Each structure stands twice: as structure tokens, then as C-alpha cells.
Amino acid sequence: GAVVSQHPSWVICKSGTSVKIECRSLDFQATTMFWYRQFPKQSLMLMATSNEGSKATYEQGVEKDKFLINHASLTLSTLTVTSAHPEDSSFYICSARDLGREGEKLFFGSGTQLSVL
Amino acid sequence: SQQGEEDPQALSIQEGENATMNCSYKTSINNLQWYRQNSGRGLVHLILIRSNEREKHSGRLRVTLDTSKKSSSLLITASRAADTASYFCATAPVTGANSKLTFGKGITLSVRP
Numbered sequence: 001g002a003v004v005s006q007h008p009s010w011v012i013c014k015s016g017t018s019v020k021i022e023c024r025s026l027d028f029q030a031t032t033m034f035w036y037r038q039f040p041k042q043s044l045m046l047m048a049t050s051n052e053g054s055k056a057t058y059e060q061g062v063e064k065d066k067f068l069i070n071h072a073s074l075t076l077s078t079l080t081v082t083s084a085h086p087e088d089s090s091f092y093i094c095s096a097r098d099l100g101r102e103g104e105k106l107f108f109g110s111g112t113q114l115s116v117l
Numbered sequence: 118s119q120q121g122e123e124d125p126q127a128l129s130i131q132e133g134e135n136a137t138m139n140c141s142y143k144t145s146i147n148n149l150q151w152y153r154q155n156s157g158r159g160l161v162h163l164i165l166i167r168s169n170e171r172e173k174h175s176g177r178l179r180v181t182l183d184t185s186k187k188s189s190s191l192l193i194t195a196s197r198a199a200d201t202a203s204y205f206c207a208t209a210p211v212t213g214a215n216s217k218l219t220f221g222k223g224i225t226l227s228v229r230p
Contacts, residue, residue, distance in 0.1 A: 104148060
């Protein structure tokens with residue numbers, strides 16, 4: 001199956017700093033990637049849909065100025081948590097579809113655990 | 118609100134036993150998918166069943182879909198300790214080539230060796 005690489009796996013930062021998380025499709029091109037947030041023992045909450053070459057589509061209640069998404073190429077989307085605060089501490093996961101094959105299922109990155117002190 | 122609702126929320130079984138997990142949803146779907154998540158990791162796709170299918174098998178996995186009841190079940194036969202994980206159902210809406218999947222809350226499965 002397709003491979004999605006997410007980096008870093010975990011990050012600890014001070015309150016007020018910004019953190020960038022990368023999501024790469026390694027063996028396919030992804031015109032669309034999805035970013036999720038997950039709290040312990042809870043479901044995935046879709047934050048935004050990242051579209052290559054255009055603005056991301058944010059879900060209701062997600063601050064676009066807080067969570068900046070850039071999808072500059074067909075293999076890379078980044079999520080930047082700006083001016084992070086302790087309440088932003090969470091597990092962030094990206095996913096993508098390989099529309100060239102098995103287009104209906106999602107391939108996920110391994111996730112990023114963000115801890116804001 | 119959640120489209121997919123799994124039950125039970127947690128399941129603990131002995132190795133070798135079968136594990137049955139259920140998912141209910143509210144609106145019409147194109148397909149329903151089951152994913153597995155190991156602690157602290159991303160999700161892995163397990164199986165997809167389309168709205169016009171009733172049952173599907175993949176190895177030790179068996180998925181059923183009842184569109185009249187808007188429910189699905191995932192059966193893992195002859196469970197192993199390595200099956201310990203969280204399992205999520207996800208539904209794809211009827212329309213949209215690149216539509217968003219909606220995930221349920223998940224079921225935590227513990228398989229005791």
C-alpha cells in the first residue's frame with residue numbers, strides 16, 4: 001500500500017512558540033491530504049483538508065490562523081501550530097488518498113505527539 | 118455529531134477467542150471502512166465494504182453491513198495478543214470523489230495472552 005511519512009513523531013515546545021509538522025506521500029502524489037487531531041482514547045477530529053496549490057478547507061471551529069496549512073507540492077503538506085499553548089497539546093495525524101490506486105481508503109502518517117509546556 | 122458509533126467501547130478477551138465489534142451510522146453511505154490504531158500510532162486500513170455488499174472477508178477478518186439497520190460488524194476470529202489495538206469504523210458519504218471519511222469513537226480491544 002501507499003506510504004505516508006509524518007515528522008516529527010513527537011515534539012515538546014515552550015508556550016508561545018510555533019511548531020511545524022510535515023506529512024509526505026512517499027510513493028504517490030496526493031492532491032489532497034487530511035489533518036486530524038486526536039485526544040487520548042478518543043476519535044479523530046478532522047481539522048482541515050489540505051489541497052495542493054490552493055487554500056486549505058478548515059472544519060467548523062478550527063482556527064485557520066492558529067493552524068496554518070501549506071500544501072505546496074503533490075507530496076508534501078505541512079501543519080504549523082502557531083503560538084502554541086498547553087491546550088494545543090494533542091496527537092496530530094495526517095492522511096492521504098492514493099487516487100491512482102485503492103482510491104477510497106486513507107493512508108495515515110504515524111502521528112505527531114505535541115506537548116506544549 | 119458522530120456518524121459512526123461503535124460498541125462496545127472496550128472489549129477484553131482471551132487469546133484464541135473471537136472478537137465482535139459493532140458500528141452504527143446515521144446517514145446513507147457509499148462505503149464503510151474499518152481501521153486499526155496501535156497506541157500512539159497512525160491508523161491502518163483493514164477492510165472496506167461497499168453499500169451494495171453484505172459481507173466481506175480478509176484473512177481472520179469478517180465484516181458485515183446491513184444498510185437497512187445502518188450498522189456494520191467486524192469479527193476477528195482466533196484473536197491474538199497482537200490484535201490488541203483500537204478499532205475505528207469510518208463512513209464515506211454517497212457523493213464526492215474525494216469526500217471526507219467520518220470516524221467513530223473507536224473500540225479498545227485487549228487480547229489477553
